[in-house]
Amino acid sequence: MALVQRNIFKVSAILARCNFRTYSTPVEEKDIKKSVFISQSKDIFANLALENWLYKNFDFTNHHILMLWQNEPCVVIGRHQNPWLEANISELHNITEQGVKLARRNSGGGTVFHDQGNLNMTFFTARNRYNRKYNLEIITRALFREFGVKLQISPREDLTLRDCKVSGTAAKLGRPSAYHHCTLLVNVNKLCLSQALQKLDVGIQTNATKSIKSKIMNLCEENPKVNVKTLFKAIGWEYLRTPALTIKDGGMELANTQKGFQMINPTEQWFPGIEEMKDELQSWKWLYGKTPKFTISRSFTVPENLLINTDVPDDLKIAMVVENGKITDVNLFVPPGLVTGGFSGDVNVITSLIGQKFSEDVLDNLEWSLGALVSDKDKFVTDCVRQVMTSV
Amino acid sequence: MVVQRFIMCAANSVTKARILNQCRKQMTNRLIHTSRWMFAERLYTNKHEWVEVDGETGTIGISQYAQEALGDVVYAQLPDVDTVLKQKDECGALESVKAASEVYSPISGKVIEKNLNIEETPSLINSSCYDKGWLFKVKLSNKEELSGLMTEEQYNDFVKTQEH
Numbered sequence: 001m002a003l004v005q006r007n008i009f010k011v012s013a014i015l016a017r018c019n020f021r022t023y024s025t026p027v028e029e030k031d032i033k034k035s036v037f038i039s040q041s042k043d044i045f046a047n048l049a050l051e052n053w054l055y056k057n058f059d060f061t062n063h064h065i066l067m068l069w070q071n072e073p074c075v076v077i078g079r080h081q082n083p084w085l086e087a088n089i090s091e092l093h094n095i096t097e098q099g100v101k102l103a104r105r106n107s108g109g110g111t112v113f114h115d116q117g118n119l120n121m122t123f124f125t126a127r128n129r130y131n132r133k134y135n136l137e138i139i140t141r142a143l144f145r146e147f148g149v150k151l152q153i154s155p156r157e158d159l160t161l162r163d164c165k166v167s168g169t170a171a172k173l174g175r176p177s178a179y180h181h182c183t184l185l186v187n188v189n190k191l192c193l194s195q196a197l198q199k200l201d202v203g204i205q206t207n208a209t210k211s212i213k214s215k216i217m218n219l220c221e222e223n224p225k226v227n228v229k230t231l232f233k234a235i236g237w238e239y240l241r242t243p244a245l246t247i248k249d250g251g252m253e254l255a256n257t258q259k260g261f262q263m264i265n266p267t268e269q270w271f272p273g274i275e276e277m278k279d280e281l282q283s284w285k286w287l288y289g290k291t292p293k294f295t296i297s298r299s300f301t302v303p304e305n306l307l308i309n310t311d312v313p314d315d316l317k318i319a320m321v322v323e324n325g326k327i328t329d330v331n332l333f334v335p336p337g338l339v340t341g342g343f344s345g346d347v348n349v350i351t352s353l354i355g356q357k358f359s360e361d362v363l364d365n366l367e368w369s370l371g372a373l374v375s376d377k378d379k380f381v382t383d384c385v386r387q388v389m390t391s392v
Numbered sequence: 393m394v395v396q397r398f399i400m401c402a403a404n405s406v407t408k409a410r411i412l413n414q415c416r417k418q419m420t421n422r423l424i425h426t427s428r429w430m431f432a433e434r435l436y437t438n439k440h441e442w443v444e445v446d447g448e449t450g451t452i453g454i455s456q457y458a459q460e461a462l463g464d465v466v467y468a469q470l471p472d473v474d475t476v477l478k479q480k481d482e483c484g485a486l487e488s489v490k491a492a493s494e495v496y497s498p499i500s501g502k503v504i505e506k507n508l509n510i511e512e513t514p515s516l517i518n519s520s521c522y523d524k525g526w527l528f529k530v531k532l533s534n535k536e537e538l539s540g541l542m543t544e545e546q547y548n549d550f551v552k553t554q555e556h
Contacts, residue, residue, distance in 0.1 A: 079485065079492050080467040108467075108485075108492035128554070156489065171491035174482070175439050207512065209467050209487055292467065 032062055032129075032244035035259040036236040039069035041266050044103045044114065047071060049278035050266035051122050051179065052106060057271075060126045060177050063259070066239045067122040068232055073115040073189075074101040075196050078108050078170060082208045082291050084358075086111040088198050090390065095195050104287050107181060109170030110211030113196050117188035117218070119228050121235065122181040129245065130178040132157055132171060137247045139167070139184065142238035146230065147223050159184070164217035186228050187220040206294035236261055284357065288325040296320050300384045302335060306377055316381065318388050322358045330354065334381065358389070434522070435538060436547035437498045442522070445538060450499050453526040454486070454517065457551045462488040465514040470495075470506040470528050477501060477530060479537050484527065486517065499537050501530030 037054075039047050047069045054065065073096045075087045083089060083102060093099040096115070114120065123135040136159060140151045152160045159167035159182075169182040193216075219226040240255040242248070268275045280286055297319035314335030321329035330353050434444045440458035443450045459465075467487040477483050477497040484495040506528040510516045517525040532538075542550060 078487075080469060080487050106492070107490075108487040109490040169490055172494075173491055174494040175496060207467065207514075292469075 027061055027126075029243050029245045032064055033257075033259050034064045034066070034240055034244060036239060036261045037065055037067045037264045038232065038236075038261060039067060039264050039266060042070055042072050042116075044071045044074040044076065044101055045278045045281045046266045046274075047120070048076075048103060048105055048281050049274050050264065050271065051181070052277050052281075053266075053271045053274045054124055055106075055172065055174070055177050055179055057273075058124065058177070060124050060129075064129070064244050065122075065124040066236065067124070067264075068236065069120045069122070070116060070118065070228065071114040071120070072098060072101070073113075073192060073196075074103055075111060075113055076103045076105050077111045078209050078211075079104065079106055079172075079290070080108065080209045080292055081111060081211070082204060082206055082294055083288060084202070084291075084296075085199065085204050085206065085208070085294075086197070086211055088196055091198075092196060095192050096189070100192070100196050102287065103281065104290060105170070107170040107172040107179070108209065110168065110209065111197060112168040112183050113188065113193040114183060115189055115192065117186050117228065119184045119186055119231050119235070120181060121184070122179050124177065124179045127173060127175055127178045130171070130173060130180065131245075132169070132180050134245075134247060135180050135182070136169070138238050138242055139182075139235060141242075141247075141249075142231070142235040143219070143226075145238065146234035147219075147226050149219060149223050149226065158214070161217055161219070161222055163215070165214045166217055166219055184231070185216060185218050186226055186231060187218050190216070190218070202296065203298050204294050204296045206292055208292035208294065284325070288357070288359070291322070291325050293321070293323045296322065296388060298384070298388050300387070303380070306380055316384055318384055320353075320358070320388060325358055327353050327356050327358055330385075332381070353385070434544060435498070435541035436544070436550075437496070437541060438550060439496050439498075441496060441498045443498045443538075443541065445532065445535075448531055449504065449529055450501060450532050451526050451529050452498060454495070454521055455547070455551075456521055457554070459518055459521040459525075462486060462491075462493055462518075464488055465517045468510045468514045468517065468527070470511065471497075471503045473503050473506060475503045476533075477503065479534070486514070495527065497530070498541060499530065499532055500534045501532045503528055504531050505529040 039050055041047055041050070050069075051067065054067070058065070075092065077083055077086050081104070083104070087102055088095075089102065092102060100113075121135075121139070125131070133153070136153050136157060139159060140153065143149045143151055149161070151166065154160050157169060158165050159169075165185075167182050167184050169180065171180040172178065237255060240258040240260065241250050241252060243250055243254065264270070266274055266278075283289075297317065299315035299317045302314070302316055315333075316335060317331075317333035319331040320327055434442050436442050436455060440455045440461075441452060442455055443452050445451075454462075465486050465488050469485045469487075471477065471483040475483070477500060479497060479500045481497045482494050483497045483503075485492045486495060487493075507526050510525055510527065517527075519525065
């Protein structure tokens with residue numbers, strides 16, 4: 001018995017060695033070429049689709065890519081985040097002249113704000129070559145070489161300057177490819193940024209990924225010469241003059257052996273299938289429907305004139321459960337002081353909400369279903385429900 | 393060594409039940425090769441997922457190596473029940489600090505259960521990746537795929553080649 005087992009071990013050990021050969025196809029550093037792609041689009045959805053297209057279709061085994069891109073004003077939330085918790089959704093269209101778009105990206109991490117004062121970078125590699133630290137080093141070296149600005153890499157792998165964050169970072173790791181992207185604050189409109197990300201506590205409970213609020217700073221505050229246009233070049237060249245796997249300067253000699261800069265247009269002609277990806281990124285299903293399950297609960301003080309029995313003042317409480325962006329449950333606590341013979345409106349209010357998208361559309365529906373309501377009390381309850389929905 | 397211990401246990405006239413219990417205990421603590429012939433075996437992919445087959449049901453999780461590489465998992469997105477998966481399909485994601493890692497199904501089948509505990513407490517994947525941190529269960533649709541997966545031992549050798 002023992003002998004047999006030992007033999008089987010030997011066989012499996014040999015098999016394992018075979019596996020070793022088939023799985024690892026070592027690519028030497030000198031065989032990896034690099035390119036810098038500069039996206040010609042300023043549309044967040046087009047750029048995220050481009051990122052996704054490259055991630056899905058490009059073979060990065062022998063060819064690493066740095067994509068540089070910029071966007072019109074937008075808030076970009078992480079893949080597993082709650083937009084109602086992270087962005088000032090109801091106000092976004094009022095911020096800046098053209099309004100601020102909301103997008104959900106494919107990578108993890110927290111929420112960021114982009115405008116033309118940001119530079120975004122995506123570092124694509126094969127999964128086994130993914131190296132966040134390496135990428136951040138490239139950025140710090142570029143800034144130092146071009147502008148003499150010294151950034152720190154924090155233990156959380158954020159780029160900081162004077163203890164303020166100047167960059168947000170996130171990654172998507174798949175097979176066979178991976179990417180790390182980050183945004184650099186150069187001269188972002190800080191007022192718009194804080195307006196777009198400003199959130200009051202709206203009573204949302206969830207285990208979705210939360211953003212960690214940090215103090216931020218623009219690079220131009222440190223050195224007014226820093227600007228996005230120059231940074232494109234500085235970071236692009238730094239990337240090209242650095243070997244693919246180790247941080248050391250290969251100089252222009254190395255940079256000239258690389259594949260260089262390319263202007264990229266994220267259109268269907270260049271990248272077949274990209275339009276579909278873009279549509280998906282803009283769809284309600286992705287933007288809101290992907291939100292991890294959450295509960296939103298609020299309480300409201302009942303106005304005295306509506307109370308039958310003012311001796312027992314109590315709050316009206318509403319709790320809504322939202323799954324895949326749709327309301328799956330509503331709990332209403334109507335204080336005993338508000339009603340005597342039972343609340344007449346609640347059944348209607350609740351049943352008409354379930355299954356609806358958690359958005360303002362629901363309110364129109366609500367209004368319609370309550371159109372015939374006459375009672376002030378019913379109106380008060382409906383108004384409270386409305387507040388839960390519009391406050392987010 | 394483990395095998396020897398097993399044989400020694402057998403040689404000692406300890407009651408059968410106790411040997412079995414002992415082995416079982418060892419298996420949950422540290423995987424041993426004898427499990428291959430006695431209990432459901434855990435098989436691995438080169439993407440660091442594992443599957444443990446019991447009859448028609450396969451339980452899927454990620455390996456210790458993968459768990460360590462990820463770091464603290466803060467969110468687990470799992471496939472919904474009734475999702476039909478093909479082998480190597482992207483079927484969920486685990487988010488650790490700032491990174492979302494795709495989960496691929498090691499086998500084809502229909503999802504019959506997902507681990508609701510890890511949706512609530514994703515850190516179970518870090519603390520107990522082979523036990524409480526399982527991800528989802530499928531009803532296998534093609535058992536032949538199992539022969540293409542790695543045994544524990546093959547996988548351990550494979551992991552060694554991954555460290556650079």
